[in-house]
Structures are given as C-alpha cells and as structure tokens.
Amino acid sequence: VYEARKIIVNDDDGNWIATVDIVPISRENGQGKYKVELESGTYLVDINRIGIDSSGDVPTQVEIRSGETTTLNIDIDTGIR
Template sequence: MKLNIYFPHRLFPSSPFPLFSPSPLLLFTFSLLLFLLAACAEPNDFPPPPNGILTGTVSVGPISPGPVQLDAPTEEVPAEVYTSRGIQIMTEDGTHVFKEVMFEADGTYSVEIEPDTYQIALIPSGIDWAEGLPVVLTLKPGETTTLDIVIDTGIR
C-alpha cells in the first residue's frame, strides 16, 4: 500500500523554514521581544577580579651631614622626610604615570590597584635615588606584593 503525504512547505517555496512561513508581524514581535530582553540584562554578570596590593616600608638616609658614628643612637627620622616622598606607578614601559602614592609618616605605603604589570619608580625629588628602582612588577589579583625601598638622600 502506498501512502501519499502532503507537505505544506511546498505552498511556500521561498520560505527558509520548511514547515512554517513567518508573517511580518510575528517577526517584528519576536525582534522586539529579543531587544527588550537584551535591554533588561545586566551589562556584566561577572564581578571584576579583585585588585592587587602593593605595599612596603621605606627607609631614608642619611638625613644630616657628617660622619656616621657606629656607637651613636639612631637618629629619629621626622615624619616630613617620609611624607614629602613617594612612588610613581607607571605602565610597564614607563611612558604613562598610572598613579602616584605618597609615603605615610611612619615610612610605609600601601596601594590597591588593578592586576597588571607596572614599572615602579621614585617620584623625582632632589638628588634622592634608590637602588633597584625603577623596577617592573606584576601584581596578581587578590595578592599582596611587597616592595621595600631604601632611599639615599645624597647628603654626605
């Protein structure tokens, strides 16, 4: 026995859908629904990665001229010696200053910044210099990177 099956897609030979021919109103309604769904969506469903932290201690010296006496008590460093100095956080190639961070009165610093690779240098101040700076560091998400700095004031 031979069965004849009628296929309605033959009524609409130009339709890309074999069993369905969408009307313009249906296409418009579907497009509008997709647009409204996209407009209601949050722009970013994932939280940004946590920042990295750059921290360290700073020592500055000598702060007065003259010979160093080994048995002399350690001279207390005034707070302004630290607070008048700081570091620059630059792009890896050193062409753009991303952020400047001034040292705290107790000779420490800490900054939270986006994870990336940066060049760290002293903010230019007189004849100060620090061995090992500028240096390129990579800060990772959620990690603390410590960079201790010893500044030579050039006073002799």
C-alpha cells in the same frame, strides 16, 4: 623626610597610573610606608627624586596577581648625612 617623596606607578606602556604618598611610620628611624591597590598586571614603579635622592631599588617592574599581596621595599638615600 619622606613626606615630600612620592611613589610613581606607571602601566607597562609607560602611562601614569598613580602617585602615592609615603607615610612616616616612625620619626625616630625615618622609615615610611605606602600602599596602593592595583588591578592585575605589570607595572613600573619609581620614586620622584628630590635633589640628590637615589635608590638602587627603582625603577623596577612589578607583577600584580589577583588575590595576592605584593610587597616592594624601597630604600631611598636622601643624601642627608
């Protein structure tokens, strides 16, 4: 389910920085994982929406600090019932 979805990262000015694949970690529970390395700064993180996908977690602004790991969990409702 998540293979077609992407994480979109833009800088604070709205310029595209990266598009990141969501990698499935379990086919049984439909969860996925993503990782992106960024320089220190403020970024806007979103998903590419496919069909009726939605998430209350994004878009969101994320502050990245040097030498720290930042975690952003994103729940994606695919609309599949």
